[in-house]
Structures are given as C-alpha cells and as structure tokens.
Amino acid sequence: MHETPHAETVPSGKVYCRATTLALAMNTVVAVTGASGIIYGLRLLENLPGNKTVIVSDDAAMIAKAELGIGKRDIYAEADSHYENDEMYAPIASGSVKFDSMAIVPCSTSTMSKIACGIADNLTTRVASVALKERRRLVMVIRETPLSSIHLDNMHKLSVAGATVMPACPAFYPSPRSIDDMVNFMVGRIMDELGVENDLYRRWSGPRKPVTGSRGSRRTRR
Numbered sequence: 213m214h215e216t217p218h219a220e221t222v223p224s225g226k227v228y229c230r231a232t233t234l235a236l237a238m239n240t241v242v243a244v245t246g247a248s249g250i251i252y253g254l255r256l257l258e259n260l261p262g263n264k265t266v267i268v269s270d271d272a273a274m275i276a277k278a279e280l281g282i283g284k285r286d287i288y289a290e291a292d293s294h295y296e297n298d299e300m301y302a303p304i305a306s307g308s309v310k311f312d313s314m315a316i317v318p319c320s321t322s323t324m325s326k327i328a329c330g331i332a333d334n335l336t337t338r339v340a341s342v343a344l345k346e347r348r349r350l351v352m353v354i355r356e357t358p359l360s361s362i363h364l365d366n367m368h369k370l371s372v373a374g375a376t377v378m379p380a381c382p383a384f385y386p387s388p389r390s391i392d393d394m395v396n397f398m399v400g401r402i403m404d405e406l407g408v409e410n411d412l413y414r415r416w417s418g419p420r421k422p423v424t425g426s427r428g429s430r431r432t433r434r
C-alpha cells in the first residue's frame with residue numbers, strides 16, 4: 213500500500229450526526245479506468261468522506277493527461293492510499309480484507325465486460341469480483357455511447373449479480389449552468405448510491421413556479 217501524505221483525518225472533538233459519523237468510518241475503493249470522464253472519478257475522490265483507496269489504470273492515466281492535463285499522482289493525492297493496477301498481491305485483492313464499497317468511475321466497457329464475465333486479471337477487476345462474491349456494494353459508472361448488445365448484455369449480468377450500473381449521464385432538470393454543475397450532479401448521484409449524504413446537486417422539487425407579471429418571458433406567460 214502506498215500512503216498519501218496529506219490524507220484526510222477526522223478532527224478530534226467534533227460532534228457529527230450519525231450519518232456523517234458512519235460515512236467517515238467508511239472504507240471505499242475507487243478505481244479510475246480508461247474511459248472519458250476522468251473528472252467524475254477525481255470529483256468523487258474530492259468529496260467522498262472516510263478512508264479512500266484508489267487504483268488508476270494505465271489507460272485512465274493517459275486519458276487523464278488528455279482531458280485534464282493531470283497525472284496519476286494528482287489523482288492519488290485525493291485518496292488516503294493507492295495501488296497500481298498490476299499489484300495483484302494487494303490486501304484488497306482478498307475477500308478476507310474488509311472494505312465497504314467499490315466505485316469504478318469512470319468504468320470502461322472493457323473493464324465492465326471483464327467483470328461481467330468473471331475475469332479478474334488486474335487489481336480493479338479482482339476487487340470488483342471480490343465485491344460481487346462478498347455481496348458488497350459495487351457501483352460502476354459506464355461511459356460509452358452508443359452501446360452494443362454485448363455491452364448491454366454484460367450490464368444486465370452485472371445488475372443481476374448485484375452491481376449498480378450507472379451510465380454517466382447527467383440530467384438537465386437541475387438547470388445546470390456549467391460543466392461543473394453536470395459533473396457534480398453525476399458525482400452526487402454516485403454518492404447517493406454509495407449511501408453517502410450529499411448536497412452536490414439540486415434535487416427535483418417539482419416544476420418551478422412560472423414567473424408572473426409583465427416582465428415574465430413569453431414562454432412562462434403562455
């Protein structure tokens with residue numbers, strides 16, 4: 213295990229509500245794989261409470277450089293510890309070592325399809341396989357379009373096996389004004405699925421009231 217020097221610590225003496233305390237005690241493995249949308253994985257790490265272990269595949273590192281101009285080390289800096297994807301002897305590769313959840317964000321269709329078929333040829337696919345066999349929470353954020361019937365079959369298999377399959381698909385009902393808003397929506401939904409309270413996005417609270425008076429737009433006055 214490679215420790216990150218400035219890992220998050222729980223400030224002593226602070227009183228947390230039960231949900232926050234539970235979240236701070238959570239052990240999560242985050243794997244970042246070679247799909248577009250590395251920002252989702254990075255933003256998740258920035259916001260996730262508790263102990264975070266990260267694995268970054270080589271292809272993810274290459275895409276991180278292209279999309280964000282950052283390297284593996286910048287992603288590792290947001291976690292408490294990290295492993296290389298070929299460190300098959302890492303403790304988390306064994307079902308005997310407890311973690312609460314695994315999130316693969318973004319998840320390439322290659323990694324997704326391997327996991328669906330029971331292939332465990334690197335640390336990410338092995339830990340996912342452990343999560344499924346041990347009935348732990350596994351959230352997979354797939355980023356690909358369009359999807360072939362092979363992808364869809366594999367996603368169905370994973371859903372039946374207990375994984376949460378979440379295509380990276382931000383919604384427009386919170387009226388996003390920036391890419392950041394859209395990223396936060398997706399990351400907030402991932403945190404919802406991991407059971408972590410968050411207010412990263414505006415939840416649906418019914419249609420907005422139309423603007424009244426002479427200054428209302430034509431659309432709202434109709």
Ligand SMILES: Cc1cc2nc3c(=O)[nH]c(=O)nc-3n(C[C@H](O)[C@H](O)[C@H](O)COP(=O)(O)O)c2cc1C
Nearest residue numbers: 245246247248269271272275320321322323355356
């Ligand atoms: C620029 C670039 C973008 C990519 N985006 C995606 C993507 O969005 N989804 C996907 O499934 N694969 C994508 N790929 C292909 C994967 O990176 C490739 O299948 C790789 O082997 C995945 O390996 P990994 O899952 O071990 O990281 C992309 C590749 C490149 C070079």
